[in-house]
Amino acid sequence: MGQRLAPVLAICFMSKIEEPVLSRCPLMYCRYIDDCCIVTSTQSEMDECFTILNQQSQYISFTREKPCDGWLPYLNTQLMLANGTLHVKWYRKESSKNIILHARFAHPTTVKRAIVRNVFKTALEVSSGASERQESLRIANEIMSGNGYSS
Template sequence: MEMIMIHKDALELFNIKPEYIHDLLLTIFKTNIFKFNKKLYKQLRGLAMGNRLAPLLAIIFVHKIETTIIQALRPINFLRFIDDTFVITKTLEELEILFTELNNAHPQIEFTKEEPTENGLPFLNCNIKKFENGDFTTTWYRKAT
């Protein structure tokens, strides 16, 4: 409800009361089922894969976690696309602190990290490489299948 109230004014522009959104979300979570091997199951935590609201709600939820931590720790750069994040900090120690704080933010959310190699660090469809002088270069990257 907290996130709904943050955007209360925008909702009311469309004559949508925050309570309606809250009630709608509760209904979705209570009737959250999925099918596996021709048998129906109730999803107990989160949303079932394939639920059209799942990506949007995941982005909103993770954004809330990240915003608090980013404001406190102030990395040089923090980029995210869906569930891929690219972070630049002044030191490796700051990066470790940020990573630890993100993983401590919620018991059901686990962030993973990928360390750069001499070839760089893949992010989305790019490979990003940093040179000794601080310059960066990007090349196309395709994950091995």
């Protein structure tokens, strides 16, 4: 059994922490290990959920992201709620170096093709609409060209 214990413990711990927030029935609640995304109908409701989460344990302190130009980062995506529709696009943090296997490195061509295919697949699959896909593909192209791949 080569699994690391930390993610399993984080999931168990978070399932207990999130119970009081889930009982409030937010519009949307997503969690990946210890990263939560909560959507509520009002800012005061969001503030209350944030306070509740931070009161659950002295060993964990939640932080929250602020939207930038209406887009809220969550994991490798950015989310925007506009006119009742959730828009999603691929997101790379500013601190991300965007370094992948360089095209000139001595690796099998099949490996390089798989990397290129998976970067573009991720960009397309996490995007919710045509404009989001275009923005995500622009980012993917920048990453590829920055690592020696031609378009």
